[in-house]
Amino acid sequence: MLIELKNVKKYYRTGKLNVKALDGVDLSVEGGEFLAIMGPSGSGKSTLLNIIGCLDKPTEGEYILNGKNVERLNDDELSEIRNNYIGFVFQTFHLLPEYDALFNVEIPLIYRGISARERKERAEAALEAVGLKERMKHKPLELSGGEQQRVAIARALVQEPLLILADEPTGALDSKTGNSIMELFCRLNEEKNLTIILVTHDEKMARYGKRVVHILDGRIESITLN
Numbered sequence: 001m002l003i004e005l006k007n008v009k010k011y012y013r014t015g016k017l018n019v020k021a022l023d024g025v026d027l028s029v030e031g032g033e034f035l036a037i038m039g040p041s042g043s044g045k046s047t048l049l050n051i052i053g054c055l056d057k058p059t060e061g062e063y064i065l066n067g068k069n070v071e072r073l074n075d076d077e078l079s080e081i082r083n084n085y086i087g088f089v090f091q092t093f094h095l096l097p098e099y100d101a102l103f104n105v106e107i108p109l110i111y112r113g114i115s116a117r118e119r120k121e122r123a124e125a126a127l128e129a130v131g132l133k134e135r136m137k138h139k140p141l142e143l144s145g146g147e148q149q150r151v152a153i154a155r156a157l158v159q160e161p162l163l164i165l166a167d168e169p170t171g172a173l174d175s176k177t178g179n180s181i182m183e184l185f186c187r188l189n190e191e192k193n194l195t196i197i198l199v200t201h202d203e204k205m206a207r208y209g210k211r212v213v214h215i216l217d218g219r220i221e222s223i224t225l226n
């Protein structure tokens with residue numbers, strides 16, 4: 001099993017208010033799955049994704065990622081896991097506006113000390129995989145929203161992660177462009193057997209997942225298969 005969450009709870013204390021963002025989540029995800037996490041605003045979707053992505057730790061419960069017990073790891077070990085295993089895609093694309101698509105995709109590899117030549121080759125291959133080979137030299141503002149999101153997906157792919165985590169990746173796109181991004185995720189999942197976990201509040205987007213986890217008030221309400 002790639003991911004195992006056991007009775008995961010996440011509490012936030014702000015002033016006198018204690019918010020139970022996650023209230024006992026049990027979830028297992030196998031390698032190669034395409035999972036959608038669906039639920040209304042404030043239900044705990046991003047909190048859950050951030051814990052899966054080792055950006056945050058549970059208040060209580062157990063999280064085992066690829067056989068490693070995450071709560072025992074220190075900050076350096078967590079950032080190593082993020083860099084080596086996990087590609088993130090967000091609603092807003094988080095590209096650097098002053099650099100072209102190619103360089104934006106190379107960035108994760110710079111942090112890993114990979115040579116300039118290998119960086120360029122791998123970034124080109126990742127941009128080709130998302131259908132953007134012809135736009136490599138364009139800066140983000142010279143690309144459409146859907147193309148910018150493809151660059152962000154290429155940047156997540158370039159480090160050959162075990163897992164892609166996407167939080168509302170189509171939230172800033174019109175529905176046609178959103179659908180094409182979801183089709184890209186489907187293709188990557190099928191062709192590369194890449195594990196994808198996607199958060200959305202849009203039922204139409206959740207339909208692309210092979211399994212849908214419905215979350216409400218920090219708890220899993222139901223799990224359905226598409």
Ligand SMILES: Nc1ncnc2c1ncn2[C@@H]1O[C@H](COP(=O)(O)OP(=O)(O)OP(=O)(O)O)[C@@H](O)[C@H]1O
Nearest residue numbers: 012014019021040041042043044045046047048201
């Ligand atoms: N850093 C924080 N401090 C305090 N409360 C927080 C924090 N982050 C999230 N929460 C609360 O935890 C709950 C779950 O938030 P979360 O961001 O996971 O929801 P979400 O399902 O992603 O919502 P949305 O669809 O609006 O993005 C909410 O009630 C939110 O107010």
Ligand SMILES: [Mg+2]
Nearest residue numbers: 045046047167
């Ligand atoms: Mg959210």
